Amino acid sequence: MANLPSNACAYPFKAAMLANGTPATPCCKFHDRYLSEDDNKYVFKDIRETMLKNEWHKGCWKCKADEDSGHASMRTEADEFFNDFTDSIQLEYLEITVGNLCNLACVGCGPEYSHTWDKDARAIKLVTNEVLEHFSKNREYDLDSLSMDQLSHLKNMKVTGGEPFMHKQFLRFIKRLVDSGIAPNIDIEIFTNCTYWPAKMNLDYLLEFNNLRVTNSIDAVGGLNDILRHPSKFPDIETVLKKWAELGTKYDKVEVFVACTVGALNAPVLIDLMKWARFDIGVQIMLQTIHEPDWLSIAHQTDTYKNNLRTMVEEQYKDCHWKLKKAYTLLISLCKTNNAEDNSEIYLDQMNTLFDLRNNNAEEYIQGYKKLLNERY
DSSP: BOOTTTTTHHHHHHHEEEEEEEEOBBBTOOOOGGGGHHHHHHHSHHHHHHHHHTTOOOGGGHHHHHHHHTTTTTTTGGGGSSSSSSOOOOOOOOEEOOOOOOOOOTOOTTTTOOOGGGGHHTTTTTSSSHHHHHSSSSOOOGGGGGOGGGGTOOOOOEEESSSSSHHHHHHHHHHHHHHHTGGOOOOEEEEESSOOOOOOHHHHTTTTTSSEEEEEEHHHHTTHHHHHHTOOHHHHHHHHHHHHHHHHHOTTTTEEEEEEEOTTTTTGGHHHHIIIIIIIIOEEEEEEEEEGGGGOOOGSOOOOHHHHHOOOOOOHTTTOOGGHHHHHHHHHHTOOOOOOOOOOOHHHHHHHHHHHHHHHHHHHHHHHHHHOOOOOO
């Protein structure tokens, strides 16, 4: 079996991403709009052939953007799931978006992943009515139809939503994996919005897997998190996270993480989330960047914003604990200037429109954003 070229990725050879209402893709970063007819017919054939020529496939633009910014991408971290980068085709990693049932409407999300977004999406014309209708008819991926024989080589499984614990087919799927005897061979990671604590029976099934990693999506401490992850209530989030943390202390096979999506509004106060997660709760934190919507993406902000944010970050993280270093490193990399067009007035209008629609009291955070845009910071 040959090693893959330097710009290739193991996912189209070893993995599949299944999502409600869309064709299968090799991973969550790869949008189905980049699939060719061959991909639909032969399962990623075109993607694999492009990679074997050591060329970037156009559908891999998100990983390329991450790497061009100087930090890791899903592609470069693939060795977490695959021991060997080879051109053999075998399903070892499965990622499932179980559906778009979700009780939150996070600002970096949309109706594709949360039905709670539907009303606001119509109001601000985020997507067409046809798109909304499509996902209203495809609320859940049909996990009941998956054969256990298809999953016999499975080693890793990542579950996202929507909110997985709201999906009955997902809970039945977990039971089927346990009853079939496959679960003990699988390391499973579940991304949850940290508003649900599973019933005892479901928790018992999850503990049958080889390893269980629970990644809780939280973007800030306190009121900002409730705005970014509308309409969450931070005290409830904290209660659920503490329960997961206790489970992680009790079982060696259980890992608990916080996943934070770093954007233009929470970057200035990221240090507060880092301290809370690492020191108060005692869990690890995974940092992700956001490319869309533009108003939330740091890359799309002006050079003045980036230079001012860098000044703030240098002061905040001066002599910081080593557990906070990765946040500092990421933020500094995001502050690299790129002569981005000044669309701040458009972005402010988009922020205000959404927050007013939701009756969010976001003035404090919008003023903080405006301050970083100011040449006289």
